[in-house]
Amino acid sequence: MTEENKHCYIKEGKLALPYQYFAGRIGSKFLVSLRDKKKILGVKCEKCGKVFIPPRKTCERCFEDISEKWVELSNEGEVTNFTVVRTDDKHHPRKAPYVLAMIKLGGADTPIAHILDGVDPDSVKIGMKVKAVFADKAVNTMLQIDRFEPVK
Amino acid sequence: MKKHKKNRNVAIVGIGQTHHSSHREDVNQPEMIHEAVELALKDAGIGIEDVDALVHGNMELFEMVHQPDLWHVIGTGGYGKACYRVTTGGTTGATIVGVGDNIVASGLHDIVMIIGFEKQQEGHTTGGITNMADPLWARNLQTGALTGATAEKTINEFGADRAKRAAMRLRVTLDKHASLNPHAHRNFGLDYDQIDDLMVNSPQLVGELRLIHMCSQSDGAVAIILACEEKAKKISKKPVWIRDHVTVHREETFNMFGINENQEVTHHNAARKLFGRNGITNPREYFDVFEMYDPSSWWGLDWLREFLQLEGDEHLKMVENDEVSINGSFPLNPSGGVISTNPIGATAALRVAEAALQVRGDAGAHQIPREVKHALASGFGGTFWTVLFMLEKDLDWQEAE
Numbered sequence: 362m363t364e365e366n367k368h369c370y371i372k373e374g375k376l377a378l379p380y381q382y383f384a385g386r387i388g389s390k391f392l393v394s395l396r397d398k399k400k401i402l403g404v405k406c407e408k409c410g411k412v413f414i415p416p417r418k419t420c421e422r423c424f425e426d427i428s429e430k431w432v433e434l435s436n437e438g439e440v441t442n443f444t445v446v447r448t449d450d451k452h453h454p455r456k457a458p459y460v461l462a463m464i465k466l467g468g469a470d471t472p473i474a475h476i477l478d479g480v481d482p483d484s485v486k487i488g489m490k491v492k493a494v495f496a497d498k499a500v501n502t503m504l505q506i507d508r509f510e511p512v513k
Numbered sequence: 514m515k516k517h518k519k520n521r522n523v524a525i526v527g528i529g530q531t532h533h534s535s536h537r538e539d540v541n542q543p544e545m546i547h548e549a550v551e552l553a554l555k556d557a558g559i560g561i562e563d564v565d566a567l568v569h570g571n572m573e574l575f576e577m578v579h580q581p582d583l584w585h586v587i588g589t590g591g592y593g594k595a596c597y598r599v600t601t602g603g604t605t606g607a608t609i610v611g612v613g614d615n616i617v618a619s620g621l622h623d624i625v626m627i628i629g630f631e632k633q634q635e636g637h638t639t640g641g642i643t644n645m646a647d648p649l650w651a652r653n654l655q656t657g658a659l660t661g662a663t664a665e666k667t668i669n670e671f672g673a674d675r676a677k678r679a680a681m682r683l684r685v686t687l688d689k690h691a692s693l694n695p696h697a698h699r700n701f702g703l704d705y706d707q708i709d710d711l712m713v714n715s716p717q718l719v720g721e722l723r724l725i726h727m728c729s730q731s732d733g734a735v736a737i738i739l740a741c742e743e744k745a746k747k748i749s750k751k752p753v754w755i756r757d758h759v760t761v762h763r764e765e766t767f768n769m770f771g772i773n774e775n776q777e778v779t780h781h782n783a784a785r786k787l788f789g790r791n792g793i794t795n796p797r798e799y800f801d802v803f804e805m806y807d808p809s810s811w812w813g814l815d816w817l818r819e820f821l822q823l824e825g826d827e828h829l830k831m832v833e834n835d836e837v838s839i840n841g842s843f844p845l846n847p848s849g850g851v852i853s854t855n856p857i858g859a860t861a862a863l864r865v866a867e868a869a870l871q872v873r874g875d876a877g878a879h880q881i882p883r884e885v886k887h888a889l890a891s892g893f894g895g896t897f898w899t900v901l902f903m904l905e906k907d908l909d910w911q912e913a914e
Contacts, residue, residue: 378637379577379637381636383542383635385540388541417544418587419587419588421590424590
């Protein structure tokens with residue numbers, strides 16, 4: 362501590378920021394399908410042909426209403442990118458080390474982020490084939506897909 | 514007063530708003546915004562590809578989302594466009610229209626869409642506002658618009674019975690207006706014979722500010738498309754011209770415990786500047802409608818005096834004589850105002866939108882039953898921010914010297 366900042370006081374603060382996040386009718390239909398039918402749905406823009414997951418009301422490029430253009434996606438896909446989480450934290454869903462991967466499902470044009478289990482973190486590769494494993498209980502979030510695992 | 518000159522004229526050419534409600538579980542934020550965007554584009558008869566830039570605004574932290582403009586792109590159509598995010602508290606909706614006016618007038622962009630929204634059901638508004646307090650010196654303590662100070666001031670000046678009666682009469686009048694507006698969040702079906710009852714039985718919030726006097730917490734969005742004169746005349750059969758707007762604020766000098774009672778209120782200052790530089794000597798006569806940002810009936814009553822530069826009890830008389838009703842000589846908030854509908858980031862933009870609909874004659878059931886050529890619209894928020902707009906039906910005004 363230098364002489365200049367010796368008597369510079371700081372008031373500590375902490376904020377609680379409660380909020381809700383609404384899935385909306387379209388997002389909710391996706392979650393219900395995951396939970397009740399173990400089917401992963403996307404929406405397709407018929408103008409540009411892109412299939413989006415998570416689903417959305419509008420194609421942001423074409424500005425088309427695609428909210429009713431549901432398509433069923435494969436439960437399998439490939440890793441387009443990944444990171445290895447190597448630190449433990451109470452908010453993390455797994456004990457370190459574990460893999461968070463971007464996974465592009467068969468039939469989709471956009472990848473989703475999810476947990477990739479059942480593989481040594483050091484042997485994960487981009488392009489690796491993986492499949493969804495669904496949760497046994499109702500979760501009603503993206504963790505209705507409990508995890509992805511490599512296709513054996 | 515210094516002459517005010519715009520680089521080029523700017524008009525409102527498209528307006529879209531959602532239905533406003535406390536419950537929008539059916540949509541997420543970008544989906545809700547998209548409803549307003551689609552309606553505004555349809556109203557203007559243009560596509561998103563015709564829009565050069567977007568100005569996006571809401572209250573900081575009200576949905577507890579950081580940089581909402583980025584993940585709202587799905588709904589706003591902002592992909593690849595010039596985008597601005599603006600947040601100035603409750604005033605946001607008016608500031609984004611002001612920014613739109615400026616960036617079109619300057620020549621930077623020809624067609625700009627402004628988008629104001631709030632989805633208060635998802636967040637925690639008090640959590641957002643409380644962050645404004647200075648944690649060390651306890652300055653800028655804010656409870657939003659929840660203050661009984663104006664009620665107390667009005668009661669001290671005009672007597673309890675007359676003051677309370679006038680504030681409640683204004684409340685009932687605006688509820689009647691809201692009942693004509695299909696987009697309005699709340700209308701209770703109030704009538705003037707309930708005034709005595711409400712003055713006593715509506716729950717007190719702070720002093721004589723009662724629950725019935727206070728604005729709602731709403732979910733909703735509004736989009737307004739602005740265009741330069743050349744484009745506006747091609748796009749719209751009924752462009753509404755933004756003649757001028759002014760912003761006045763006093764930032765951190767607002768302090769609930771040290772307010773200078775002799776200080777000119779920002780509303781009064783804004784109106785004085787705007788009217789002065791546009792040669793408006795009798796605003797009550799000049800303007801055909803006023804869409805005021807009225808967070809409570811007490812403020813609505815008091816601010817009539819400030820904006821219209823009135824003396825004595827003229828503002829009370831305007832309410833007592835029903836001059837401010839939709840059929841009166843100076844209709845105030847034919848939409849029902851903020852008291853009925855308050856999706857905060859959209860609220861002040863809705864004042865401009867509703868005023869413009871009146872000028873176009875497109876307000877529907879709450880259209881004033883006579884020609885509207887000149888409209889006034891105000892925004893309010895934060896530590897007394899005022900943004901004040903003048904809208905015109907015709908491009909025929911003379912520049913004030």
